[in-house]
Amino acid sequence: MRPRPPAMRTKRRYVLARILPSGVELDQKQVYLSVIEAVTSLLGDAAAGLAQPAVVFCEGGYVVVRCRRGTEKDIAVALATVTAVADERIALRTVATSGTIHALRRRMKPVRQLSGDGEVKIGETYFAVYRYPRQKVDLVEKGIKHQKSLFFTEADLEER
């Protein structure tokens, strides 16, 4: 089958979103299911069908969502209502929209974790410490599953 000529193809837009909290590993299919659920529940089946949202890739703390041109604002709003992926609490922060993935890759800044990790006890619970730039400190409860996360700063940690 011959491919469609370029002028006849559907015009696409790509939305780049940052995944919070930093350092969380997500499965692309699970992200897709969460995005589709958010888009469908917010905009309805008809609008979701026309927008054709799809997760192109999910790596390095970022996710790229593809949609039809003209629907990118609706998709960006729907991304703001994503609160969890496979029982993992997350947030998607829209960074940029573009017509090419190449342009979005330039906007992806790798999230670098700083050294000096350790553990801290808050109340009766032990938390693993993950440090990030701008004095941000994420505390993840030590355990196997359903670990609680706390979001502090260096100053907050020093006060304890």
Place this chain on the structure above:
Amino acid sequence: MKITDAGLHPYPAGDSTVARMALEAAELGFDSAVVIGGAAHRPPGIEVLQGAVISAASVKEVLKRVRDPAVRRADLVYVDAGEIAFNRAIVSIKEVNVVRSIHATRRNAFDHVAARTAAERDVAVNISMAPIIHLRGTKRQRALQRYADILSLQRRYGFPLTISSDARSILGQRSVRETRGLCALFGMTGAEVTEALSSVGRILEPHRPVKVVE
């Protein structure tokens, strides 16, 4: 004009500290934030205001609670909305700045009489982003209906609106651009969102006639 998030609930109510939420709010495009029930210290970065919430069943209880020292110390006093008579009464209390949780009330609980009084006394109505972000199905539809109704009253009577993320975590905070998109769902224009985001400053420092000091 300061763009303000009118409601954050930091640690221990939530999982993020005041300082971390302030840091995130600054990154998301806010100039100031109102912290409800947080620590008294004010972190550097953005301006952090103190808010106090009154949840009461009767007007008498509200009048008693506004005299509470903790409430008097707060920069902004919020009262949870209730039934129609309760809402009409609380907007005329001098110490009350903002009526919140309007999405959880019954239809017409905030009516034209309350709207007119709120406009006369400069009492704001808060629009929370949390129900739009976290709720699904009929509950979210109901919240959007309430907000659309409040917006039509605001356009008619001109009382101030405030917008809050009501986030208990940095994961619940949304940027100014995302807030604009979420508010567009119930028909709020970009200019109206900007005005609502900056109304906290106007509530704290209302326009008054110039006094001549000799």
